[in-house]
Every structure is written in structure tokens, then in C-alpha cells.
Amino acid sequence: MEVKMDKAALEAFLQRDFMQVADDFEFVEIAPPFVTMALAASDKHLRPGGTVSGPAMFALADVCAYFCILSVLGPVALAVTTNCSIDFMRKPAPGRLICRMELLKLGRALAVTEGRLYSEAAPDKPVARAALTYSIPPTAK
Amino acid sequence: MEVKMDKAALEAFLQRDFMQVADDFEFVEIAPPFVTMALAASDKHLRPGGTVSGPAMFALADVCAYFCILSVLGPVALAVTTNCSIDFMRKPAPGRLICRMELLKLGRALAVTEGRLYSEAAPDKPVARAALTYSIPPTAK
Amino acid sequence: MEVKMDKAALEAFLQRDFMQVADDFEFVEIAPPFVTMALAASDKHLRPGGTVSGPAMFALADVCAYFCILSVLGPVALAVTTNCSIDFMRKPAPGRLICRMELLKLGRALAVTEGRLYSEAAPDKPVARAALTYSIPPTAK
Amino acid sequence: MEVKMDKAALEAFLQRDFMQVADDFEFVEIAPPFVTMALAASDKHLRPGGTVSGPAMFALADVCAYFCILSVLGPVALAVTTNCSIDFMRKPAPGRLICRMELLKLGRALAVTEGRLYSEAAPDKPVARAALTYSIPPTAK
Numbered sequence: 001m002e003v004k005m006d007k008a009a010l011e012a013f014l015q016r017d018f019m020q021v022a023d024d025f026e027f028v029e030i031a032p033p034f035v036t037m038a039l040a041a042s043d044k045h046l047r048p049g050g051t052v053s054g055p056a057m058f059a060l061a062d063v064c065a066y067f068c069i070l071s072v073l074g075p076v077a078l079a080v081t082t083n084c085s086i087d088f089m090r091k092p093a094p095g096r097l098i099c100r101m102e103l104l105k106l107g108r109a110l111a112v113t114e115g116r117l118y119s120e121a122a123p124d125k126p127v128a129r130a131a132l133t134y135s136i137p138p139t140a141k
Numbered sequence: 142m143e144v145k146m147d148k149a150a151l152e153a154f155l156q157r158d159f160m161q162v163a164d165d166f167e168f169v170e171i172a173p174p175f176v177t178m179a180l181a182a183s184d185k186h187l188r189p190g191g192t193v194s195g196p197a198m199f200a201l202a203d204v205c206a207y208f209c210i211l212s213v214l215g216p217v218a219l220a221v222t223t224n225c226s227i228d229f230m231r232k233p234a235p236g237r238l239i240c241r242m243e244l245l246k247l248g249r250a251l252a253v254t255e256g257r258l259y260s261e262a263a264p265d266k267p268v269a270r271a272a273l274t275y276s277i278p279p280t281a282k
Numbered sequence: 283m284e285v286k287m288d289k290a291a292l293e294a295f296l297q298r299d300f301m302q303v304a305d306d307f308e309f310v311e312i313a314p315p316f317v318t319m320a321l322a323a324s325d326k327h328l329r330p331g332g333t334v335s336g337p338a339m340f341a342l343a344d345v346c347a348y349f350c351i352l353s354v355l356g357p358v359a360l361a362v363t364t365n366c367s368i369d370f371m372r373k374p375a376p377g378r379l380i381c382r383m384e385l386l387k388l389g390r391a392l393a394v395t396e397g398r399l400y401s402e403a404a405p406d407k408p409v410a411r412a413a414l415t416y417s418i419p420p421t422a423k
Numbered sequence: 424m425e426v427k428m429d430k431a432a433l434e435a436f437l438q439r440d441f442m443q444v445a446d447d448f449e450f451v452e453i454a455p456p457f458v459t460m461a462l463a464a465s466d467k468h469l470r471p472g473g474t475v476s477g478p479a480m481f482a483l484a485d486v487c488a489y490f491c492i493l494s495v496l497g498p499v500a501l502a503v504t505t506n507c508s509i510d511f512m513r514k515p516a517p518g519r520l521i522c523r524m525e526l527l528k529l530g531r532a533l534a535v536t537e538g539r540l541y542s543e544a545a546p547d548k549p550v551a552r553a554a555l556t557y558s559i560p561p562t563a564k
Contacts (some may be wrong), residue, residue, distance in 0.1 A: 018188075018197075020184060020185050021185075022544065043161060044161050044162075046160075047160070053200075054200075054203050054222045054225075055196050055197075055199050055200035055203060058196050058199045058200075058225075059194075059195075059196035059199075059543055060194075062196060080229065081195045081229050082228065082230075082392065082415070083193075083226070083227070083228050083365050083415060083510075084199075084225070084226070085224070085225070085227075085367055085459065085554065086224070086225050086226075087223065087224050087506075087527075087535050087554060088221065088222050088223055088224070089223075089527060089528040089530075089535055092539065101166070104510075104512060104539075104549055104552060105549075107512075108420075109391040109392075109417065110364065110391075110392075110417070112552070114537075114552050116501055116527075126528075128538050129527060129535070129554060131508065131510060131552060131554065133364070133365060133510065135391065138390075159310060176342050202341075223533065223556070224369075224506050224556060226413065226508055227364075228386075228415065230386060230387040230389075230394055231387065245369075245398075245408055245411060246371040246408075249561075250532040250533075250558065251505065251532075251533075251558070253369050253411070255396075255411050257386075267386055270386060270396050270413060272367065272369060272411060272413065274369065274505070274506060276532065276533070279531075295438070299470070302466060302467050302469070303467075325443060326443050326444075328443070329440070329441075335482075336481075336482075336504045336507075337478050337479075337481050337482035338478075338483050339475075339486060340478050340481045340482075340507075341477075341478035341481075344473050344477050344478060362511065363477045364510065364511055364512075365509070365510050365511070366477075366481075366508070367506070367507070367509075368507050368508075369505065369509040370503065370504050370505055371505075388544050
């Protein structure tokens with residue numbers, strides 16, 4: 001699968017489209033149809049006990065799905081999330097939280113992604129799984 | 142349905158269990174099996190164009206589902222989200238974002254909630270729908 | 283909301299597009315944005331113990347969502363399910379299984395529906411909740 | 424991961440617990456945490472145009488998830504589906520429809536599975552993805 005945006009291009013997009021939260025996320029690997037990102041969890045992402053909150057995990061999955069699509073589709077600012085299903089399975093361990101999303105379908109109107117979140121220290125014990133659908137604007141292709 | 146926690150009790154829980162984000166949310170109505178909450182959206186919740194972000198909507202649905210369950214179950218700090226499905230349908234209008242969740246089932250191990258998010262000015266045009274399942278710890282009942 | 287297809291028109295569509303299973307379903311009420319249908323459960327829909335199977339409940343939700351959309355959109359044979367989330371909450375009681383779906387959004391490319399399944403004898407104890415998204419073909423509108 | 428039930432044991436369970444539909448499904452591979460099954464699609468599973476229907480795909484994912492759990496948990500007849508999210512992405516091609524499910528978590532009360540459905544001739548173009556959660560009865564472990 002051809003890479004339409006490399007890491008530098010995706011990082012520029014992250015800074016522009018996710019201005020308020022861009023510093024929370026970093027790219028780990030761009031290898032379409034897979035994109036892997038990490039959450040640099042800080043106090044605001046935590047719940048009592050030091051666990052990363054559900055909304056912070058959702059945010060990581062959402063941004064990772066977005067850039068997973070853009071890495072193949074090219075720079076399209078108007079793709080919007082239309083659906084997400086997410087299962088929270090385990091408590092994250094301390095340390096970096098990783099999300100690896102795969103682009104399963106890039107259609108005329110919809111892009112479907114699926115992936116898992118795991119603590120960097122335990123990649124074989126996913127803390128969550130998620131599938132996200134994005135709507136692709138008609139002018140994008 | 143009996144109310145096990147009134148607004149004051151729920152607010153105390155909100156401050157304690159959601160310390161970092163408690164000021165983002167407010168209770169609108171406690172009427173089991175329904176609980177209605179609002180997001181006081183600030184800059185950090187917005188995306189380019191002034192739209193409330195997906196993760197902020199997820200966070201509102203998640204916290205509202207949690208207190209919907211607690212209003213009937215009583216003060217149980219260890220209930221955790223196990224599943225969420227959410228559809229984003231429209232862009233929120235400026236102004237307060239409301240979420241009204243309903244407790245559909247309170248079982249031995251699981252509680253299932255469902256609800257909608259809408260801009261206060263347009264309650265009949267939901268911006269999102271969500272269903273969330275929480276796991277109830279064995280000692281809670 | 284204007285009704286584009288009445289019960290007779292929807293029944294003709296049911297016979298044509300769901301030929302093999304049309305006799306399993308019947309229309310209870312067409313009141314856009316709501317459509318209510320029933321499953322006439324027979325042996326093939328049951329699991330040990332006489333409970334209606336999950337796939338039979340899914341099928342009822344799916345067909346009801348389809349006709350919920352068509353009742354407003356008009357006769358469009360090519361709408362296809364793109365997503366479903368469903369929670370199974372209770373065992374159905376003997377007797378007719380009812381599904382009431384609501385059309386939440388009819389957009390350019392997607393239609394979103396949500397509803398509940400319940401035993402006719404216990405409408406306030408839903409056995410399942412479901413949300414389904416259909417893709418609308420470009421030529422349909 | 425230890426196999427608690429081999430193919431013969433799972434087939435006996437399939438015949439007993441899914442009596443009415445057992446002949447629709449066959450085991451392809453038992454390799455915990457993965458189980459792969461196939462749908463022997465017949466007329467009753469098809470929609471106009473010869474496409475396998477959504478409910479037939481749901482049924483395949485549901486039964487495959489069930490046996491994916493049992494292959495690791497052992498013979499537990501009372502596990503029940505509590506949640507499913509499914510995305511339909513492409514039309515199945517003629518021929519056998521395969522589902523490969525993975526057990527992601529086997530917890531005290533819940534088991535979470537995830538997998539994909541594809542036409543045997545095109546394993547790299549999934550027609551659907553699904554995640555299913557089963558409730559494990561308290562006496563099962």
C-alpha cells in the first residue's frame with residue numbers, strides 16, 4: 001500500500017488539526033495499512049490509582065485511526081469519525097500506552113479501521129480493542 | 142426506581158473520582174433510570190472550527206453512564222467501563238452539550254446504559270448516540 | 283416526518299427483498315421516524331431452552347432498521363447495513379418478539395437507526411438494544 | 424494456550440447446542456486463541472444477488488466466537504453473547520465464507536473475542552469485522 005504521507009507530513013497535520021492535544025501523542029511507526037502511535041500520558045489522562053482513563057484511550061484510538069487513514073488517503077482535513085466500538089479489557093500498566101490501527105477498508109464514502117491498545121511493556125495483553133469508521137468527504141478522492 | 146444517591150452525593154463522587162475533569166461536567170437532572178449531564182466545553186474540548194471533539198463527547202457519555210448507574214446502585218467506586226459503541230451523527234452547535242443516559246439493565250455483573258448527546262438548543266437533533274456497559278464489582282451488591 | 287411508503291408498500295418490498303425470510307416478520311406499526319416489527323419465531327429461531335437465538339434477534343433488528351429507513355426515504359433497494367452494535371440483556375419470554383427502531387439521522391451517505399427488542403408481554407424489560415447504520419446509494423436521493 | 428476441547432469435542436457441542444443450525448457450520452482450524460469456522464451457505468442465507476445476508480454473517484461470527492471461548496474454557500453450555508459490534512465492509516464473493524476469531528480476554532465474568540470474515544478466495548479482503556463479548560456463568564471456572 002502506497003504511503004501518501006510520511007511521518008513528517010503526518011506530524012505537521014497533527015500539530016495543525018489537533019492543536020490542543022498534539023503534544024499528547026507521538027508517532028511510533030507508519031507502515032500502511034498500519035499506523036502505530038503512543039500516548040504520552042500525563043496527570044490529566046489518569047484516574048484514581050494512576051490508570052489511564054477511558055476517554056484518553058478513546059482519544060488515542062481516534063487519532064491513530066485518523067492518521068492511519070490519512071497515511072493512505074493523503075492530506076484530507078475533513079474526514080470525521082462516524083462510529084466507534086471499543087472494549088476495555090485490562091487496566092493499563094504504568095508506562096507508555098501504544099495503539100496500533102489497521103486500515104481495513106478505504107471506500108468511496110467510508111474508511112474502516114481496527115486496532116488494539118496495549119502497554120508498551122506487555123504488547124501481548126491488549127488493554128483495549130477498538131474499531132472506528134470515518135466518513136470521507138466527497139471531494140477527497 | 143429508587144434513587145440511591147441524590148445530586149449532592151453524586152457531585153461529591155464526581156469531585157473525588159474524576160478529580161482532574163470534575164469541573165468539566167455538571168448534573169442537569171437525576172431521575173432514575175435517567176441521568177442528564179452537561180459538558181461545560183472549553184478550548185481543550187474543541188477541534189478546528191469550534192466543534193466539540195469526539196473524545197470530549199465520549200467523556201461526557203462515559204461519565205453520564207457512570208452516574209446513571211450509581212444513582213440506582215449506590216456509591217460503588219470500582220465500576221469500570223467494559224464496552225462503548227458510539228455514533229457521531231451531526232456537528233454540535235455552539236453552546237452546552239447535553240447527555241441523557243438511561244439505565245437499561247442492572248444485572249449481577251453488568252450494567253447497560255444507552256443515551257443521546259445533543260446541543261442544548263436542538264434537543265431533537267442528536268449529535269451522537271451511545272451505549273455503554275459497565276462491569277459491577279462482585280462486592281457491590 | 284413524511285411517510286414515503288405505507289404498510290402495503292413496505293410489505294411488498296419485504297416479500298421481494300427478503301424472499302427467504304419474509305414470512306418470519308410482520309409489520310406492527312409504521313409511524314416515522316419509528317417502525318415497529320415482530321418476529322414470528324419458529325423452531326429455526328430457537329436455542330436450547332426455547333430462547334430466541336441471537337442471530338434471530340439480529341435479523342429482526344436489521345430488517346426493522348431497513349424498513350424504518352425506507353419508510354422515510356422511499357423505495358431504495360440498495361441500502362446496505364454497514365455497522366451494527368447490539369447488547370443482549372435478558373432472555374426473551376415466550377411469545378412474540380417485538381422490535382421498535384427509530385431513524386435518528388438520514389444523511390447524504392448514511393442513515394443511523396436505534397431501537398430496542400422486547401417480548402410483547404414485557405415491553406418495559408428490553409431483551410436487547412441495537413443501533414444500525416445503513417449506507418445509502420448515491421443515486422437514492 | 425492449552426486446548427480444553429479438540430475438534431471432535433467441539434463438533435459434539437455444535438450438534439447439541441446449535442441443533443437447528445449445526446449443519447450450516449464447520450470447523451476449519453482449532454488453534455487457541457484462534458478458532459476458524461466456515462459457513463456452508465445455502466439458499467436461506469442469501470439475499471437478492473446471491474450475497475450472504477447480514478444475519479448469516481452475524482450467525483457465523485457468533486458461533487465462531489462461542490467455540491473460540493469454549494476451546495480454551497472447556498465445555499460450558501451457558502455462556503451467552505452479551506455484546507456484538509460488527510462492520511460489513513464488502514460483499515462476499517461466491518464460495519465458502521470463513522470466520523477467524525481470536526480470544527482476547529478470558530476474565531472472571533466476561534470473555535472478549537475479535538475476528539474477521541472473508542471469502543475463502545480472498546482472505547486479504549475481509550467482508551466484515553466483528554467483536555463479541557460473552558458472559559461466563561459464575562460456576563464455569
